[in-house]
Amino acid sequence: MEACVKRAEASHVLTPEEITALLGAPEVEECLAAAADRVRHAFVGDGVHLRGLIEFSNICRQNCMYCGLRRENGKVERYRLDADTIVELAHKAKGYGYQTVVLQSGEDLYFTAERLAAIVRRLKELDLAVTLSVGERSYEEYALWRTAGADRYLLRIETTDEAVYERWDPGMDYANRVRCLRDLRALGYEVGTGTLVGLPGQSLASIAEDILFYQQLDADMVGIGPLIPNPDTPLGTAVPGDFHLTRRMVSLLRLLLPEANIPATTAMET
Ligand code: SF4
Incomplete structure (x- = not known):
């Protein structure tokens, strides 16, 4: 071994x-x-990279059996941040020295491709790397976010x-x-x-x-x-x-x- x-x-x-x-x-x-x-x-050195994680919605259309955010879990208090709040938090993260923000949510279709693209564009104006983690979408939606400036996807x-x-x-x-x-x-x-x-x-x-x-x-x-x-x-x-x-x-x-x-x-x- x-x-x-x-x-x-x-x-x-x-x-x-x-x-x-x-x-x-x-x-x-x-x-x-x-x-x-x-x-x-x-290969990657000793530095630890910090990411500013913004969990902007815990509403999810899916029902994964292990996840507290699954749609059938009535015990979780649901929330959704609006675009201005998300941008304000990213601004704060930038002020703290973060260079990347991660926008993470359940699969919340309130955030249409265009709505999320508009938020990504505003974050790119802050000169931040933007990671998205919002679940399964179509090629066209991923393409729209990419052209809006999203850099990474989880x-x-x-x-x-x-x-x-x-x-x-x-x-x-x-x-x-x-x-x-x-x-x-x-x-x-x-x-x-x-x-x-x-x-x-x-x-x-x-x-x-x-x-x-x-x-x-x-x-x-x-x-x-x-x-x-x-x-x-x-x-x-x-x-x-x-x-x-x-x-x-x-x-x-x-x-x-x-x-x-x-x-x-x-x-x-x-
Ligand atoms: S898609 Fe993600 S957030 Fe939604 S239930 Fe499954 S693991 Fe949880």
């Missing part, structure tokens, strides 16, 4: 079987983390196991999710995606496939977090995602995608 880690550190290549074996090997976790730390230091695939994806994201189509990521790539966005570790039915082999998918997509950012069951969702009593498995996945990601941005996620912190 340790020879495998050494090889990955030098070549950034592993087979699906090797990744699966390392994911399932707690005894190599520290060795993996140390190798990943060296690769991080060599859309987690959650799992590349199609059956697991469609079971826990009912009404959503795995092929459409992949289509969105490919459209974003084709439009020249910097693309962020990621995995939810611990979805019931997810295997180590499928997590290995996630990593290879990110390599193939040439993802610019990959965010990984363990499942934290929310009591107001159908997965409220599920077994939580494994912190150490998630940590091994983060290390393997760094070895195989040496230049990617890998954020410290709030789920890991929690």
Whole structure:
């Protein structure tokens, strides 16, 4: 196993079987983390980049079984910020020294393509990099936001196991999710995606496939977090995602995608 880690550190290549074996090997976790730390230091340096996150709406048309914002959760208090408030917050973020703002929301169709494009244009006037994270839309909508000045887009695939994806994201189509990521790539966005570790039915082999998918997509950012069951969702009593498995996945990601941005996620912190 340790020879495998050494090889990955030098070549950034592993087979699906090797990744699966390392994911399932707690005894190599520290060795993996140390190798990943060296690769991080060599390829992306020691700086930590801060992003100003503006969660501008928690209204969502989707019904993902693990998410507190799912449309059938009547216990969450819903809100939506107006355009002026969003711009004012971005202004504040700029004043604090942030160079990037991330506009994140549930899939809230009140924000039509044109409405959101108008907000992006106003943020670009502040000379900020703009990341959008608003879910699945058409190629034309992504194109409009790109021409309005949006630089990056976050859309987690959650799992590349199609059956697991469609079971826990009912009404959503795995092929459409992949289509969105490919459209974003084709439009020249910097693309962020990621995995939810611990979805019931997810295997180590499928997590290995996630990593290879990110390599193939040439993802610019990959965010990984363990499942934290929310009591107001159908997965409220599920077994939580494994912190150490998630940590091994983060290390393997760094070895195989040496230049990617890998954020410290709030789920890991929690
Ligand atoms: S689309 Fe996103 S915000 Fe909406 S329910 Fe699914 S995970 Fe939650």
